[in-house]
Amino acid sequence: MNKIQSYIEKLHNLDDWDTYLMQESGLPGTRANLELMQAVAEVGEESQFLHWLSFTPEIATVNTPQEFLACCGTVGLGKLVKDGKTEYLKQLRLLASDPRWRIREAVAMALQIYGEQHMEVLITEVENWAKGNNYEKRAAAAALCEPKLLNQKEQVSKVLQILETITCSIMEIADRKDEGFLALKKGLAYCWSVAIVAFPDEGKQRFEKLMTYDDKDIKWIMKENLKKDRLKRMDQEWTELMKQKIK
Known part of the structure; x- marks a missing residue:
């Protein structure tokens, strides 16, 4: 039994989830309990997710157990959207600009839960996010660039197009010290490498452009993407050549 399954079994036998989640959250700390978060998303209910989303930035500050509850609520929306309650995509888009970085990560996780069964629809949805603010662009890129979602070439081609659109939009951004821009830049620093490995022919072409x-x-x-081991494993010769070209 893996960690997620173990947590699911534990949650099924609990009445007071809030206390348990905060105790096992890993916060304050450097890493929240992602396995527990995934377990909660799998077996939690709509009313619970909405309750946890009431832990807003004013109530649940960064790196607190209460923030973990808000993360669980956010990831849980992914399950609801996957099950057909697509109205919650609007709430996820708003949460993509939350001041707490863990909530923004949870948005990407939620979208990935949706994408596991509805990748084509997810791509269409985040095409609109890719035209939004910097945080929304970052969420779109992070959600799509998950290896387990990138297994059909036609879909990966669309992902690469979205990535290119987002990356090119950087040239139009004036405030390069804005927190949203910095988050976007950091996200794009790995996203390209994931997408290229999924469809090397088109990925390399767009990257070189x-x-x-x-x-x-x-x-x-x-440059940051070229440092990723996944690219070296895919094609070390090409990766080294690109490093030399971009110096």
Whole structure:
């Protein structure tokens, strides 16, 4: 039995989830209990998710057990959307700009739960997010660039197009010190490597095109992706060649 299954069994025998979740949250700390979060998303109910989402930034500050409850509520929305309650996509889009970075990560996790069964619809949904604010763009990229979701070439091609659109939009951003921009930049620093490995032919082509752009932050994003071991494992010769070209 893995950790997630063990937590699911424990939750089935509990009456007071809130206390248990806060005790096992891992917060304050460097890493929240992601396995417990996934277990909660799997077996929790709509009323519980909405209750936990009432732990807003004013009530549940960063790196507290209460923030973990809000994360569980956020990831739980992914289950609800997967089960057909797509009205919660609007709430997830709002949460993508939450001031707490763990909530923003939970949004990506929620979208990935949706994408496991509805990848084509997820792609269509986040095409709109990719035209939104920097936090929304970051959520779109992070949600799509999950290896287990990228197993059909036609879908990966669409993901690469969205990634290119988001990356090119950087050239139009004036405030490069904005927190949303920094979050977007950090996310794109790994997303490209994940998508390229999923569809190397088109991925390499789009990546090489972006390398020609004279923008310091786009160049930084390209360099960071080239550091990822997954690219070296895919094609070490190409990766080393790109590193030399972008110096």
